[in-house]
Amino acid sequence: MKPILLFCATLLAMSLHAQSADYSKDVRSIENLTKAYYECISGPIGQKRDFDRFRNLFHPKASFIYSYWSEEAGKANLMMFDFDEYLEKLDYLDKRGFYEEEISSDVKKYGTMVNVVSTYKFWMEDKTAEGRGVTNYHYFYDGERYWIMSMFWQMESGKFPIPASFLSKE
Numbered sequence: 001m002k003p004i005l006l007f008c009a010t011l012l013a014m015s016l017h018a019q020s021a022d023y024s025k026d027v028r029s030i031e032n033l034t035k036a037y038y039e040c041i042s043g044p045i046g047q048k049r050d051f052d053r054f055r056n057l058f059h060p061k062a063s064f065i066y067s068y069w070s071e072e073a074g075k076a077n078l079m080m081f082d083f084d085e086y087l088e089k090l091d092y093l094d095k096r097g098f099y100e101e102e103i104s105s106d107v108k109k110y111g112t113m114v115n116v117v118s119t120y121k122f123w124m125e126d127k128t129a130e131g132r133g134v135t136n137y138h139y140f141y142d143g144e145r146y147w148i149m150s151m152f153w154q155m156e157s158g159k160f161p162i163p164a165s166f167l168s169k170e
Helices: 002-020 030-041 051-057 083-089
Strands: 058-070 075-081 098-110 113-124 130-141 146-155
Touching: 030 051, 030 098, 030 113, 030 130, 030 146, 051 058, 051 083, 058 083, 075 083
Parallel strands: 058 146
Antiparallel strands: 058 075, 098 113, 113 130, 130 146
């Protein structure tokens, strides 16, 4: 009987935590939204990521597009995901320790549309990978909050080095 009560109490506590989490600050501004994205995916080995907070950043119809250059094929490729497919790809974050931080950004806004070009660097705590890349975020402002509508990113490669203009904070 005690294990059942303990299990039920744990479920109730988890449910109350999820309901009580306030992520409204994350979506109040363009800067907060971008910062929250990087915070959600970054952390040491063993630290579970707050995927409830992460999900709150994205519009339910958000799209994720990754472009990469294949040396073997001699051409560019695309991988496209919906939110749940993208989340599955992030399964390794707490197992290997992953960090990503913004180097610079360029923000253009018109009406309810925002385009953020964010240059970032990333590294694995276990030293298995590090690098840089550029993400083009499309945000939507609905009058009350910002939503990430899409992400289109590419890691730096020998074929496509990041231009100096993408590396300076202005």
